[in-house]
Amino acid sequence: MSLKRSAPLDLSPSSPASPPPPKRQHHKPAPLSSPHNPLQQPPSKLLPSAPTPEEDDYMNMTIPDPTPTGPESYTERLKRKQRAAELAQPKSKAELARIGGRSRDEALTKSLLWHESAGANKGLKMMKKMGFTPGSGLGRKEWENGGDGARLEPIGVSMKSDRAGIGLEKATGEKMKDVAAGIGVEQLNPEEYRERVRIQAREARMEAQFFSAQKVCEKFEDTEDNLGGNAQRSVPLKSINVFWRGLVKAREERERGRKMKHEMLQSLDLPRLPGYDRNHELDHEDKVALGIAPGRIRNFGMMVEDGAEYETDEDEELAEFEALEVGERLKRIVAHLRSKHNYCFWCKYQYPDGEMEGCPGLGEDLHG
């Protein structure tokens, strides 16, 4: 222990933390008291950490710190460390796993035969006595030179964390190589690519704007008709302005899908349906239920109005409108809002009259 090092305690008689050791005379004078001893420095420097050589002195509550930094008692140091540990962020699970994996992988790749501690390893010493030379394998003597069968390394440990089948890793690996080699992938022009990404982003933004414009439109219309936005619609779908008809239609389809699923779940304890292929055994209702014959599905208690069924037919007007480019659709709906409701989509403001005083104009770019 480093305790021995601090024998020349007589240099620090004034140390408050270490009372004069009563049994000092039992200790041999330290060989360290040579002129070259770095401890032979002005006492002031040594004082704070000067530890006592008296290991068996119960009065001595200081612990020699390997790096003499300041007077810190053992308990203080322990407390400080504990506090620091508490303050330290507890490592997250992922972090722990990562650290654990790293120390594991590192140790797993390091052979014990060439480890820094191998020289002191008694197991290795015994084996050498039996005639083992590191680098060779075990087994019958004749094998040593041939070296065919004998294993030199322990079986490796490989973690499998997914359910990929045998050969998948290699197959995907090869595909990746193909990609890297440019096989089967068309060469990309960076300019073209940037342009495409930019257009895609702009279209996505305009699509979102068109959607909110549709909602604004609907709201204006609904308040005019004194109808709540989500209330049951009383007018046929086709009488709704084509600008936001798509919105209403999509919402209703979603609603219907949800209801159908709910009904399905409710009806699970109905008697088992017969198989698809036994056509002759089915009555008309079964066929309807299975979607083989046209008709209304009554069994599931679907709340489908006649009109609604009619509406699912072709809607050329809507299809035509939706086929337009998103920029054009947006332009038309914004114009519609302006002309009908004196509302500028960009100012987000409904002007009192058609003059729309203060609005810079039709386009978004005009609104700065």
Next chain:
Amino acid sequence: MSTTEDRKRKKPQEKESQTNSPKRHKSEPVSPPSGNTKKPEIDPSKNPYLAHTYPAEENKSDWGPLAGFKRHRTTTKMANIAEDGPFNPFSGNKLSDRYFNILEGRRELPIAAQRDEFLNMFHKSQTMTTQIPQYVLFDDLPHLNGYKQVACTQPRRVAAMSVAKRVADEMDVELGHEVGYSIRFEDKTSPNTILKYMTDGMLLREAMHDHLLERYSCIILDEAHERTLATDILMGLLKNVVERRPDLKLIIMSATLDAQKFQHYFNDAPLLAVPGRTHPVEIYYTPEPERDYLEAAIRTVLQIHTTEPEGDILLFLTGEEEIEDACRKINAEVDLLVREADVGPLKSYALYGTLPPQQQQRIFEPAPSPFKPGGPPGRKVVVSTNIAETSLTIDGIVYVVDPGFSKQKVYNPRIRVESLLVSPISKASAQQRAGRAGRTRPGKCFRLYTESAFKKELIDQTYPEILRSNLANTVLELKKLGIDDLVHFDFMDPPAPETMMRALEELNYLACLDDDGNLTTLGKLAAEFPLDPALAVMLISSPEFFCSNEILSLTALLSVPQLFVRPLNNRQRADEMKKLFAHEDGDHLTMLNVYHAFKQQDSQPAWCREHFLSYRALQSADNVRAQLQRIMERLEIPLVSTDFSEKSYYENIRRALVSGFFMQVAMKNSPGKAYITVKDNQDVLIHPSTALEKDSPWLVYNEFVLTTKSFIRTVTHIRPEWLLEIAPGYYDVKDFREGPVRTGLERTMDKVRKRNALKRR
């Protein structure tokens, strides 16, 4: 002299008794075929059926059915006549009707046609489970040749027992008399035994005391292709013994796949190839590698069910959780299919090692019958780990689905971890799996990988156990077998040098080997126990800690499989029950609490069920304990206990634990649950199943396993001072590199020093 008395006698004495007493063989004379065992009041020597037992050696014409048999000069014809009866050539009893029924079946086995071929080979040289040993008996005549025996080893205890039973039936003798078995902790043989089935481990233990295995005239190593640790060591050993004992015959029986390897190893010994009685199996590969083998496996099972003709399905998966998951998914999908399409019922059964035996038995239930006569077939699907690959045969399997993975135990000496990881199987294993489809009729095997993956990615043979295990126990055994040069021992597959280096190092720290590699007194004692060295050393040193009774119980408990049952559907209740036994200091003491409670409850199965404990495991622990106790008594190791009311009762046990497991210690590393193993500095977590409640800076653990994470399992709270005190050689601070463990040890040393100073004052 009564028969029982006679059997108790040892062999040399028996020889004597032969002249005086006619009772070397089972002496109840001729029981009528009805099975009436009433002893007729006649002088046995007047009994013509027993005449052969009298003049034994002198008059060979009186050998009964074996008259005219000359050792190693017999033929199939001779044996057939003897087998035809009417009297049992080995026991002298009249052969039963059942015997003749079995005999008829035996004569039709493919091997029967090659009996002469086998005998010729057997005669000419020193060099297959039920038939070969019997052929050997009829030729080797061990009972007439200095009371030798024929041994047949099996890798598994269950196989040794069931095969012995079967052969006893075939030979129409009582199990435990002429034909017996000997497995760890159970010996069912008598001095009359001439054919002994045993585990390979048992034969190895016998070799420790009888290096030349003198009591056997012929040794048969069965299922050698499984390459268990004990079989591998036995092969190395016997190869040498055969050179020194020319009278000893050695037969290696293995699956044909790697027969050449065995042949080559045994200096090109003659080889007899016996065709298996199996049907052709068509093999199908997937065109593309699978993204998710579990999903692919379920899909394949359903596809077979809807499109293939009658026949059961066997699906190989890796572990309990995966298997239960697959069964649930298959059941759900089948319910849907049955509703939608015209398919028959499909019943799924899970099969894995930790499944209770009565549930394991369920896989033998017949497949469900179709919903209506003539309708699509009903079938069963068995979803199993690789125990259905070799150890268990299920009749009726026609389709095998093989995703190509299994969980393998691999020990790594570098960080001393036992990993239990999912890894690709070997080609041999894949073939074995496919073969399972052809046991009843021609079958099909669906491999969920491509043909090129089979050829390129799979290794040829599964790694033998010797390459995958901690060799501490093996090295100790080899030392005890008198082998000094371990480095050049003739291993069939030599293990990695590092594994042996670790084993030697550990045995040295355990003081079982001295620095020169010689067995110490402790080492010799430890080798007497069929236990891992750490456990044996703990047991031997336990009297010093005044708790050998408790450590004995604990050792037995650590030697049996899972004590606590945790059924999927009742986990919470099981955990609550476990809490009843929990000891705040950790799992070892919790296990001990369980055992004590079990004994207090008179070992009742109902009580175990109620408390989610495995009755089987506890009973087997009880059995193991009794056997170990016998060994301790023989070695004169005192059995002592600290009075339970004393404060040091549990502390003593924990200290004794350290005496064997001081190399399996982990230290808390951060405020969380993370620990690091001392010396190897591996980050580990305590397995979630632990009962430990106390905040423990230092722990001793029973195993370090790598599954999804690095876990230490079965842990107990200890004090670092004990490490310094009990294992100062291992805990020499200067052997530790800078880090938390070294700091912790240094701090402990200071503490100890100060406490001592205080005491001295």
